[in-house]
Amino acid sequence: MQIIDGKATSLVIQQEIKELVEQRIAQGQKRPHLAAIIVGDNPASRAYVGHKIKACERVGFQSTLVECSDNIQESELLAEVEALNQDDAIDGFIVQLPLPDHIDEQKVLEAVTPTKDVDGFHPVNAGRLSLGLPGFQPATPAGIIELLKRYGIETSGKHAVIIGRSAIVGTPMTLLLSRNAQPGNCTVTMCHSRTQNLAEITRSADILVAAIGRAHFVTKDMVKPGAIVIDVGINRIPDPSKKSGARLTGDVDYDAVAEVAGHITPVPGGVGPMTIAMLLRNTLDASASS
Amino acid sequence: MQIIDGKATSLVIQQEIKELVEQRIAQGQKRPHLAAIIVGDNPASRAYVGHKIKACERVGFQSTLVECSDNIQESELLAEVEALNQDDAIDGFIVQLPLPDHIDEQKVLEAVTPTKDVDGFHPVNAGRLSLGLPGFQPATPAGIIELLKRYGIETSGKHAVIIGRSAIVGTPMTLLLSRNAQPGNCTVTMCHSRTQNLAEITRSADILVAAIGRAHFVTKDMVKPGAIVIDVGINRIPDPSKKSGARLTGDVDYDAVAEVAGHITPVPGGVGPMTIAMLLRNTLDASASS
Numbered sequence: 001m002q003i004i005d006g007k008a009t010s011l012v013i014q015q016e017i018k019e020l021v022e023q024r025i026a027q028g029q030k031r032p033h034l035a036a037i038i039v040g041d042n043p044a045s046r047a048y049v050g051h052k053i054k055a056c057e058r059v060g061f062q063s064t065l066v067e068c069s070d071n072i073q074e075s076e077l078l079a080e081v082e083a084l085n086q087d088d089a090i091d092g093f094i095v096q097l098p099l100p101d102h103i104d105e106q107k108v109l110e111a112v113t114p115t116k117d118v119d120g121f122h123p124v125n126a127g128r129l130s131l132g133l134p135g136f137q138p139a140t141p142a143g144i145i146e147l148l149k150r151y152g153i154e155t156s157g158k159h160a161v162i163i164g165r166s167a168i169v170g171t172p173m174t175l176l177l178s179r180n181a182q183p184g185n186c187t188v189t190m191c192h193s194r195t196q197n198l199a200e201i202t203r204s205a206d207i208l209v210a211a212i213g214r215a216h217f218v219t220k221d222m223v224k225p226g227a228i229v230i231d232v233g234i235n236r237i238p239d240p241s242k243k244s245g246a247r248l249t250g251d252v253d254y255d256a257v258a259e260v261a262g263h264i265t266p267v268p269g270g271v272g273p274m275t276i277a278m279l280l281r282n283t284l285d286a287s288a289s290s
Numbered sequence: 291m292q293i294i295d296g297k298a299t300s301l302v303i304q305q306e307i308k309e310l311v312e313q314r315i316a317q318g319q320k321r322p323h324l325a326a327i328i329v330g331d332n333p334a335s336r337a338y339v340g341h342k343i344k345a346c347e348r349v350g351f352q353s354t355l356v357e358c359s360d361n362i363q364e365s366e367l368l369a370e371v372e373a374l375n376q377d378d379a380i381d382g383f384i385v386q387l388p389l390p391d392h393i394d395e396q397k398v399l400e401a402v403t404p405t406k407d408v409d410g411f412h413p414v415n416a417g418r419l420s421l422g423l424p425g426f427q428p429a430t431p432a433g434i435i436e437l438l439k440r441y442g443i444e445t446s447g448k449h450a451v452i453i454g455r456s457a458i459v460g461t462p463m464t465l466l467l468s469r470n471a472q473p474g475n476c477t478v479t480m481c482h483s484r485t486q487n488l489a490e491i492t493r494s495a496d497i498l499v500a501a502i503g504r505a506h507f508v509t510k511d512m513v514k515p516g517a518i519v520i521d522v523g524i525n526r527i528p529d530p531s532k533k534s535g536a537r538l539t540g541d542v543d544y545d546a547v548a549e550v551a552g553h554i555t556p557v558p559g560g561v562g563p564m565t566i567a568m569l570l571r572n573t574l575d576a577s578a579s580s
Contacts, residue, residue, distance in 0.1 A: 106423070123425075127417025130465070131457045133396070135413075157486045165468055167421045174464070175420070178455055178480045185484040187491065190468045194475040196447045201477065 032287035092118035143274025164211030322577035330360035382408035433564025454501030
C-alpha cells in the first residue's frame with residue numbers, strides 16, 4: 001500500500017510555481033495577483049482565506065483581501081465583484097463561501113468574470129469543462145487529477161466509482177475522469193444517496209473517490225484489494241484526546257481500508273492541500289493570459 | 291415489450307406547444323420566432339433545417355432562414371450571428387452544423403448569446419446543466435428525459451449505462467440522469483471506446499442509452515431482460531431493396547434486442563423526432579423569457 005501524500009505534492013507544485021514566477025519577474029513580466037473577498041467573521045472561512053493568502057506569499061504572488069461585513073447588501077457585494085472584474089491589476093479572484101443567507105450565492109458567483117474565475121465556479125467554466133474545452137477547473141477535482149498524474153497511476157480503461165454528485169466535486173470529477181485525456185479514459189460510475197447496492201458497485205472500482213461528507217462512510221468491505229482510494233471528505237468528529245475536543249477525518253475508514261487499498265489519500269494531508277496548489281496554478285494561468 | 295414511440299410523442303408535444311402559442315396570441319403576446327443559419331448546400335443539413343422550419347409552421351411559430359454561401363468568411367458568419375443576437379424579433383436561433391472546415395465551429399457556437407441558444411451548445415448552457423441550474427438543454431438528451439417521463443418509467447435508484455461520451459449526447463445524458471430530479475436519480479455509468487468488459491456493464495443496466503454511432507453495436511446478449519433501451523444512433527446502411535440503396539438504422543440490433551427489452555426506441559421514429567419537439571420547446575421558453 002502506498003500513501004498518496006497530498007501535502008508533499010502540494011508543496012512541490014508550489015515550489016514549481018514559485019520558480020515560474022521568479023522566471024517571469026526576471027523577464028520583466030507581471031507578478032500574479034490573487035484577490036479574495038470574504039464576508040463576515042466565520043472562523044473557518046477566515047482560516048481558509050488566511051491559508052490562501054499565505055500560499056500566495058510563499059510562491060511570490062501578490063494578494064489582496066477584500067473584507068466585507070456580515071450585513072453587506074447583495075448589491076454592494078456585486079459592486080465589489082465588479083470592481084475586481086474591472087481592476088487590471090487583479091488576475092484572478094475568489095469569493096469565499098458560504099455567503100450570508102440574505103445574499104444569492106449563485107448570483108454572486110455568476111457575476112465574476114469567467115477569465116478571472118480561478119475557483120472555476122462560473123457556468124462558463126463548468127460548461128467548458130463539460131465540453132472538454134480549456135478553462136478554469138474547480139480545485140478539488142483538478143487536484144485529484146494532478147495526484148493521479150504525479151503518482152503515475154494508469155487510469156485508461158479503469159473503472160472509477162465516484163460517490164457524490166456535487167457541482168464542485170462529484171460532477172466535475174466524473175467529467176474529468178471519463179474524458180479522453182491522460183489521466184482520464186476511465187469508465188465512470190456516479191453514485192449518490194439514491195444508489196442501490198452501493199457496496200457492490202464500489203467493490204468493482206479500480207479507482208474510488210469518496211465525496212459524501214460522512215465520516216468513515218467507506219468501509220473495508222466496500223473496497224477492492226489494490227484499489228486507488230481518494231478521500232475528499234473533511235469531517236469533524238469528537239476526540240477527547242484533542243485540546244479542541246475534535247479532530248478532522250475523511251469519508252473513508254482509513255486504518256481498515258489502508259489494509260486493502262493499493263494507494264490511499266489520508267485526511268488531513270491528502271486531497272485538501274492540493275486545492276490550494278490548484279488555486280495558485282489557476283491564478284498563474286490567469287496571469288499568463290491576461 | 292413496449293415500443294417507445296418518439297414520433298407520436300413528438301407530435302403530441304408539438305400539439306401542446308401549438309395550443310400554448312394560440313393562448314399566448316389570444317392574450318396579445320408575441321408569436322415565438324426561431325431563426326436558423328445554414329451555410330452551404332449540404333443536402334442533409336438542408337433537409338434537417340427544412341424539417342425545423344416546417345415544424346415551426348406546424349406549431350404557429352414564425353421562422354427565418356438565413357442562408358450563407360459555402361465560402362462565407364468566419365468574420366462574416368460571426369456578423370450574421372451577432373445580427374440575430376441583436377434582433378429583438380428573434381427569440382432563439384440555431385447554427386446548423388457542420389460548418390465548412392475553414393470556420394472555427396466552436397467560436398461560432400460561443401458567439402451565440404446564451405439566452406437565444408436554443409440548441410443548448412453554448413458553454414454557459416452546458417455549464418448550467420452541469421451545475422443543475424435552469425438553462426437550455428441539448429435536444430437529444432432532453433428528448434430522452436421527456437420520453438422517460440411521458441412513458442412513466444421509474445428512474446430513481448436505477449442503473450443507467452450510457453455508451454458514448456460526446457458533448458451533445460453522452461455527457462449531458464449522464465448529467466441529466468444522475469441529478470436529483472424526476473426523471474433522474476439514476477446511478478449512471480458512462481462507457482466509451484476505452485471501456486473494458488462493456489457487455490458485462492451493459493448487462494447490469496436497467497436503462498441503456500446507446501450513442502456510439504455504429505450500426506447494430508448493441509446486441510441481444512448485451513441487454514438485461516426487461517431493460518429500457520434507448521437508441522440514439524442514426525446510421526446509414528446499404529439496403530438494395532430501397533430506391534436509394536440505403537436505409538437508416540440505430541446503434542441497437544433492434545429485432546433481436548426487442549425480444550428481451552422491456553421498452554425500446556425504434557430507429558427511425560424513436561429519439562430522432564423528439565429533438566425537433568425539444569428545439570421548439572426551448573424556443574417557446576426563450577420567447578416567454580424575452
